[in-house]
Amino acid sequence: MTFVILQSCCNDASCVDVCPVDCIHPTQDEPEFMRTEMLHIDPGACIDCGACVDECPVDAIKADHELDVDEGRYVDLNADYFEQHPTRTTDYTSQIPAWKGVDFSGRRVAVVGSGPAAFYAATELAAIRGIEIEMYERALTPYGLVRAGVAPDHPQTKAVTDLFRSVAGKKSVRVHLGVDIGTDLTHQDLMDHHDAVVYATGADGDRVLGIPGEDLPGSHAAAEFVAWYNGNPEFTDRTFDLSSHRAVVIGNGNVALDVARILTMPVEELAHTDIADHALQCLRHSNIEEVVVLGRRGSAQAKFTNPELIALSNSCDVDIVVRPEEAEPDPETLAAMTHRTTESDVATKVNLLRELSGRHRRETGSNAKKKQIVFRFCATPISLLGDESVTGIRFAHSELKRSDDGTIRAEQTEREETLDTGFVVRSVGYRGRPVSGVPFDSQRGVIPNLNGRVTDNSGTTVPGVYVTGWIKRGPTGVIGTNRHCATETVRNLLADLATGVVHPSPHGRDALDELLAQRAPSTLDFRDWTAIDKAEVSAGSESGRPRIKFVEREAMRAALSRNGDRY
Numbered sequence: 087m088t089f090v091i092l093q094s095c096c097n098d099a100s101c102v103d104v105c106p107v108d109c110i111h112p113t114q115d116e117p118e119f120m121r122t123e124m125l126h127i128d129p130g131a132c133i134d135c136g137a138c139v140d141e142c143p144v145d146a147i148k149a150d151h152e153l154d155v156d157e158g159r160y161v162d163l164n165a166d167y168f169e170q171h172p173t174r175t176t177d178y179t180s181q182i183p184a185w186k187g188v189d190f191s192g193r194r195v196a197v198v199g200s201g202p203a204a205f206y207a208a209t210e211l212a213a214i215r216g217i218e219i220e221m222y223e224r225a226l227t228p229y230g231l232v233r234a235g236v237a238p239d240h241p242q243t244k245a246v247t248d249l250f251r252s253v254a255g256k257k258s259v260r261v262h263l264g265v266d267i268g269t270d271l272t273h274q275d276l277m278d279h280h281d282a283v284v285y286a287t288g289a290d291g292d293r294v295l296g297i298p299g300e301d302l303p304g305s306h307a308a309a310e311f312v313a314w315y316n317g318n319p320e321f322t323d324r325t326f327d328l329s330s331h332r333a334v335v336i337g338n339g340n341v342a343l344d345v346a347r348i349l350t351m352p353v354e355e356l357a358h359t360d361i362a363d364h365a366l367q368c369l370r371h372s373n374i375e376e377v378v379v380l381g382r383r384g385s386a387q388a389k390f391t392n393p394e395l396i397a398l399s400n401s402c403d404v405d406i407v408v409r410p411e412e413a414e415p416d417p418e419t420l421a422a423m424t425h426r427t428t429e430s431d432v433a434t435k436v437n438l439l440r441e442l443s444g445r446h447r448r449e450t451g452s453n454a455k456k457k458q459i460v461f462r463f464c465a466t467p468i469s470l471l472g473d474e475s476v477t478g479i480r481f482a483h484s485e486l487k488r489s490d491d492g493t494i495r496a497e498q499t500e501r502e503e504t505l506d507t508g509f510v511v512r513s514v515g516y517r518g519r520p521v522s523g524v525p526f527d528s529q530r531g532v533i534p535n536l537n538g539r540v541t542d543n544s545g546t547t548v549p550g551v552y553v554t555g556w557i558k559r560g561p562t563g564v565i566g567t568n569r570h571c572a573t574e575t576v577r578n579l580l581a582d583l584a585t586g587v588v589h590p591s592p593h594g595r596d597a598l599d600e601l602l603a604q605r606a607p608s609t610l611d612f613r614d615w616t617a618i619d620k621a622e623v624s625a626g627s628e629s630g631r632p633r634i635k636f637v638e639r640e641a642m643r644a645a646l647s648r649n650g651d652r653y
């Protein structure tokens with residue numbers, strides 16, 4: 087028997103650390119780490135100890151004999167990975183860190199944000215005796231995109247919050263919810279009352295297409311739509327017209343697949359998730375029967391991960407349509423696949439799309455499926471059509487060319503196509519937002535840094551200021567990618583504290599508490615969130631749902647009042 091890692095893998099590599107025979111790859115020391123879509127267990131080396139099962143924060147590991155029919159594909163994914171990446175001896179020799187044996191008593195670090203990047207940073211810091219951690223979150227709820235970004239039909243992915251909850255419960259960690267850095271407290275306030283500041287603010291801004299009609303009603307950013315159906319209080323007032331029979335999603339990453347799936351899932355299934363009630367009601371009256379997912383480049387360059395595509399292809403409620411000629415990769419990728427020199431993730435993706443292209447949709451009969459998701463590749467949007475609102479989209483067919491640096495780019499041809507639609511979702515990437523007083527790279531949408539140490543425009547390190555997560559590296563990777571990212575940042579922060587690069591703050595926690603009482607008197611702490619969490623879960627249990635989210639701040643404070651807390 088061997089164990090197999092499944093779709094919900096968060097890639098944080100906690101299972102790698104506990105494996106006694108080093109059978110889980112890629113490890114943090116291998117070049118493929120943070121580049122592969124998920125981790126894999128070598129069936130030839132696994133000794134069936136189960137340590138990885140107990141450690142996995144999202145329950146993504148199963149014994150091979152326990153796999154469902156739809157999960158059998160992951161056995162092949164494992165085999166493909168180790169055929170392309172034979173296991174090798176890993177050198178675990180490391181230097182003794184500069185902070186070994188240093189007394190950090192009373193040193194205080196601010197972590198701005200409460201998503202995965204922030205909590206992984208807090209986890210690393212909380213493991214160091216003496217350090218005090220203050221986490222600041224603008225919203226009244228923690229966990230960032232785990233709560234407000236992960237699709238409601240992916241509950242296993244959200245299980246990582248159990249790990250974060252244990253960190254927040256440590257005596258050295260305090261969580262301040264409802265504190266907006268830049269409004270309630272400034273960057274300078276943080277610098278004055280902490281030894282160091284780690285920004286983990288994510289990337290919640292959307293990138294623009296720069297095409298005519300992009301701002302027409304009926305054209306929406308994916309970030310806006312996802313936040314709306316996940317119950318983000320800042321987006322509950324948005325309205326979405328789903329009266330069109332066709333929706334078009336521009337972009338083909340995992341978020342694009344989430345949007346397409348939510349638009350086509352049976353409402354009866356969504357009714358058993360934690361999707362926001364207002365979104366559920368809107369989707370009940372949706373007329374959308376087809377979602378077209380457009381990608382500028384070819385099948386081999388699609389941004390979605392194989393586990394997400396496998397899950398979508400296993401759906402019994404939606405037809406997946408791929409044109410055979412568009413499923414084929416560009417000639418160079420095809421040649422690499424033939425000679426087994428391409429990355430296993432790419433080869434698997436192309437083969438999955440080929441398989442889907444061979445399926446025949448049932449057009450008639452009582453068993454015909456109502457909805458379908460159509461993948462289109464080598465399609466470059468030219469404009470959104472319409473006067474008062476979107477009525478269609480025009481795109482050009484593209485040809486793939488290899489650049490001098492080896493990357494594949496899409497070049498428009500004169501062949502164009504038009505699709506009628508009244509609902510367009512732009513899922514072409516996220517970008518970070520600047521924080522007043524902190525350097526910002528407006529072109530990349532990140533805080534400039536060198537391995538987590540923030541730098542100014544000249545490349546000089548700014549003492550005491552650090553960054554992790556998407557605001558550090560851009561919107562890449564999955565939840566667990568942030569663990570390795572945070573580890574790198576925190577190690578550099580600790581080295582700077584230990585070597586005197588960063589000086590102690592002149593103020594104690596009492597002065598900080600006084601400042602918070604003046605500037606943010608209505609802030610909530612993690613105890614308050616725990617009460618809100620219990621109220622949401624209790625409300626959901628009455629209707630067979632994991633929770634019913636409070637989407638208004640007043641409702642959250644009212645829940646605290648009902649529970650006898652301070653509001």
